[in-house]
Amino acid sequence: MNVQTIFRATLARAPARVFSYSTQAAPAAAPLLLRIKADVKDxxxxxxxxxxxxxxxxxxxxxxxxxxxxxxxxxTDSVIQVLVQKSIKKRQESVLSFQNAGRADQAAQETKEIEMLKVYLPQAMTEQEMEDAIRKVIQEQGATSVKDLGKVMKELGSLxxxxxxxxxxxxxVKRILSSL
Structure with a gap:
C-alpha cells in the first residue's frame, strides 16, 4: 500500500464533521485592541x-x-480603557514612591510611560458634565439624602x-446628596 491509498482510506472512514468548515464569522475585535496591536508592530x-x-x-x-x-x-474599548486607567494609576503610585525614595530617574521613566498610556484613553468628562448628569439623575430619582446613593449610582451605571x-x-454623588 502506498501513502495515497492509506490517506484515501482514512478519509473515507473519518467523520464528515472533522472536515467541515464553519460559516460563522469570528467575533470582531475592538477597534482599540486593533490599534494597540498595530502600535506593537510599529x-x-x-x-x-x-x-x-x-x-x-x-x-x-x-x-x-x-x-x-x-x-x-x-x-470592548471600554474594558480596555479601564485597564489602561488602572495601569496609569499603578504608575502614578510608583512615581510617588520613587520620588519619596529620591529616585528621580525612575520617577521620570514612569511619568513618560503614563504619557504613552494616556494616548489610549478618551477625553475625560469635565467636572461640570459629570455634575450635570448626576443632578439630572438625582432629580429623576427624587433622591434627597445619602441614603439614596445606591439608586443614583445604579442609574449612573450607564456612564x-x-x-x-x-x-x-x-x-x-455623595457630595451633592449631602448638600441637599
Whole structure:
C-alpha cells in the first residue's frame, strides 16, 4: 500500500464533521485592541523598546483579565480603557514612591510611560458634565439624602467608566446628596 491509498482510506472512514468548515464569522475585535496591536508592530519596526514594553503591558493585562474569573463576556474599548486607567494609576503610585525614595530617574521613566498610556484613553468628562448628569439623575430619582446613593449610582451605571471613573462619580454623588 502506498501513502495515497492509506490517506484515501482514512478519509473515507473519518467523520464528515472533522472536515467541515464553519460559516460563522469570528467575533470582531475592538477597534482599540486593533490599534494597540498595530502600535506593537510599529514599535517593533521603529525599535522603540520603551514604547513596545508599555504597549505589550496593556496586552498582558488584557490577557490576564480574559483568563480571570471576572472576565467580561467580550472585550470592548471600554474594558480596555479601564485597564489602561488602572495601569496609569499603578504608575502614578510608583512615581510617588520613587520620588519619596529620591529616585528621580525612575520617577521620570514612569511619568513618560503614563504619557504613552494616556494616548489610549478618551477625553475625560469635565467636572461640570459629570455634575450635570448626576443632578439630572438625582432629580429623576427624587433622591434627597445619602441614603439614596445606591439608586443614583445604579442609574449612573450607564456612564462610560473610561470617561467618568466610578470613584470620582461616587464621591461627587455623595457630595451633592449631602448638600441637599
Amino acid at each position: 514599535a517593533m519596526r521603529a525599535k522603540d523598546k520603551e514604547r513596545l514594553a508599555v504597549v505589550k503591558s496593556i496586552l498582558s493585562d488584557l490577557t490576564y483579565l480574559e483568563k480571570s474569573p471576572q472576565a467580561p463576556a467580550e472585550v 462610560d467608566p473610561a470617561r467618568a471613573p466610578k470613584k470620582t462619580v461616587s464621591d461627587m
